[in-house]
Amino acid sequence: MMMVDSFTKLFLVAVCLSTFSFGSLEALTRWYCFCSNAATLTGNIVYAANVDQLFSYLSTNATEHDGFFNTTAGQEPNMVYGLFLCRGDARPEICRDCINLAAADVVKLCPNQSWAIIWYNKSMLRYSNRSIFSSMAERPNVTLSYWVDAMEPYRFNRLVATVMKDIATRAPNATSRTKKFATKEATFNAFQTLQPSTVHTRHFQ
Incomplete structure (x- = not known):
């Protein structure tokens, strides 16, 4: 997942690091987690309580709003801002379970932190x-590399570029009240197929 400007977010497939099973539904995989580290909030029970309340709001809304929701909890100077984004192909109950798992994990992985962000496969x-709504954020980020030998690399790269351009155009231009989600599979040759590429865009207000 990469964060771009206030109009669009791209939710991209990344590498799996560890696997979790949540209930009897699909396996949920945690990829990355970043914490504020320097800005700890040890002893600030008001902010900690607001974080808990925020997670409750997010969980409650995880089956609504087409897989995206943002809200706040508490009052300044201890207000906490939060949001979630689920993959466009994730069923509502999978989205809810993933958000519940994320909320439980981030408390363990980032205790007493002023901010955190955690990614899963769903x-x-x-x-x-601080407010994170309708603002550009390029950090934190993750650069992923996946090395595979491809015959005719120049033609392969052109195919990848064409596919990604197509779905990046189709996703945000989808009809209203949709999840702005698009996938595409392309044939490279008789023996190789470019597996489904995924782009998920979201307008943040």
């Missing part, structure tokens, strides 16, 4: 003590 959850 969702992303983020919270902060």
Whole structure:
């Protein structure tokens, strides 16, 4: 997942690091988690309580709003801002379970932190003590590399570029009240197929 400007977010497939099973539904995989580290909030029970309340709001809304929701909890100076984004092909109950798992994990992985962001194969959850709505954020980020030998690399790269351009155009231009989600599979040759590429865009207000 990469965060871009206030109009669009791209939710991209990444590498799996560890696997979790949540209930009897699909396996949920945690990819990455970043914490504020320097800005700890040890002893700030008001902010900690607001974080808990925020997670409750996010969980309650995880089966609604087409897989995206943002909200706040508490009052300044201890207000907490948060949001979640689920993959466009994730069923509502999978989105809910992923957000619940993310909320439980981020408390363990980032205790007493002023902000954190955690990615899974089906969702992303983020919270902060500063407003994160309708603003550009390039950090934190992750660069992923996947090395595979391809015959005719120049033609392969052109095919990848064409596929990604097509779905990046189709996703945000989908009809209203949709999840702005698109996938595409392309044939490279008789023996190789470019597996489904995924783009998920979301307008943040």
